[in-house]
Amino acid sequence: MKVLAILQAGMNETDCPGLTINKVGGRPLLAYLIERVRRSKRIDQLIVSTSTKETDDPIVQLCQQVHVETFRGSEKDVLGRFYETGRKYNGDVIVRLSATGPLIDPAIVDQAIGMFLQCYPNCLYASNTLHRTYPKGMDIEVFTYEVLKDAYMNASSSLDFEQVTPFIVKRVGESAIGEIVQNHNLSHHDWSLDHLEDFTFMKEVFEQLHPRNGAFSMTDVLSFIENG
Template sequence: MVKPIIIIQARTGSTRLPRKMVKPFFEDKNVLEILISRLKEVVDENYVKDIIVATTENVNDDAIAEICTKLSVKSYRGSEQDVLQRFIDTAESQNSNTIIRICADNVFLDINSLKKLATYLNNTNDDYVSFRTKEGKPSILTHYGFFAEGVTLAALKRVIKLTDSPLFHEHVTNRIHSYPLDFRVNLLPIEDFIPGLESYKDLRLTLDTMEDFDVQQKIYSDLVSRPDGLTPKEIIKYLDEEHPEFYDIMKSTINANKK
């Protein structure tokens, strides 16, 4: 079976934090550079076939393409508004039928869960595979920032035929996990992969605002050199023991950015 490819969704045109992708985050590296470097481990260990960054044709995203060239990673440039079409075109450009979708603003993505997702995708006929809370909420709708999604190209092509809704064309997998009876959807319990995570309701590690950036920059700089420092377990331990006040900042941002 052909292994999936990772498609990283990235652009500079964020409404809440413009150019967050190229803003220096740690030692002159931006979050996209850091994320790509972390994901290369998954390619090197043969869990996935390749990494490609799906960005836009907007001239402002020349910076994204330049980062990819610098890191010897492929990029594809497509529609800025129709992200669904961009993903379809990106996958087709690589002749790939199975995609792992990752948002570039999740610099703390859990590599262990990603490897398990990739392995699962190699042994299933599901249209969509990701993670869920005990209440059944897909991980993409949480603020954790630890999880990726697996989806087939065929499922994305079905979505584009089913709806012209801007919502479903902007949020690539929303039509699939919102209507699980229309697709073969498999959501794996978060607790099976990161035990105890769901008790941390105020944990937010997805990057959308300046408050997110400042907190995550501090977390990353403190933990990157520690053994297993970027694992969910060590991040939570760090927050609990060294910076519990960060939870208050995260909670405020969660409340202001409900998903």
């Protein structure tokens, strides 16, 4: 089964537009994120999904520079964008990631994919966001292309098309959902990139941790927060 990671990115996806391509050490945050996702051992292909709006051209240009393919579609119909991406690149298993999570830990991504594959076909959707025990910004969703296709074909409201996975969860049903949780609850941490102060935090983390270890983990970030 081909595991296709779709990284959702847009200049207007944060409260402060353009934060995802703000630079740290001369590199955009999105470039760091792409580097981190590429460290996954279970992802077969990574595609960055963005809109056809001219304002998102910088994202496409960045992806060209780091040799990652992009798929462009409607800004509002994110569900359709994901469906068309999955269809074009023949993904069997879709991993949904967001550019608002530059600190995503590739080891945790691999754990999520591994758990999903282990319980498939009994599990058709798995996520660490339903019962949150991971920091916000460490969000991972894994589901089959067929489930994505079903959601796209049956969605009706603008909210269904814009938010993607709530409708998938509704269609799949509780018995086919896998909750990815850990024993140590870290849900009080917010590592998502939404505001300017979030970028300041990301900048500090990458400046301190990346030069020593480009594959720094969630645990490394926790240690940095606790010990400086």
